[in-house]
Amino acid sequence: MGTLQVYWQPGCTSCLKVKEFLREHALEFESINVREHPDAMASLAARGVRSVPVIVRGDDLVLGQNIDDVAAFVGVTLTARVCRTLCSPHDSWRCSISQLTSRARFRTLRWRPHCPDGRERIAI
Secondary structure (H helix, E strand, C coil), X not given: CCCEEEEECCCCHHHHXXXXXXXXXXXXXXXXXXXXXXXXXXXXXXXXXXXXXXXXXXXXXXXXXXXXXXXXXXXXXXXXXXXXXXXXXXXXXXXXXXHHHHHHHHCCEEEECCCCCCEEEEEC
């Protein structure tokens, strides 16, 4: 199993999620900012990749927009995680909008408002 390299750029929320995911699972990786290293984006382009995040191990790579794909690539089995952030009754509509936005953007999170802790986030 080779070293993981994560190609990312500032302001990319998917990039942040991928790096958080790898850190949560104690996986070491080399972080490569494509804005600071233009040759890094050129090497991705040579592989046919035009966007980030991308996780590379040897000759293999996976696009990081889907956490399911990232988990399979690095050999992690996804389990339920509880989101400890609770919404006040006044902010519940914001949480609903946020949940819909997250689901539409990442398609890997499902929220269950009936969780005793407020919300349960399950990566699937």
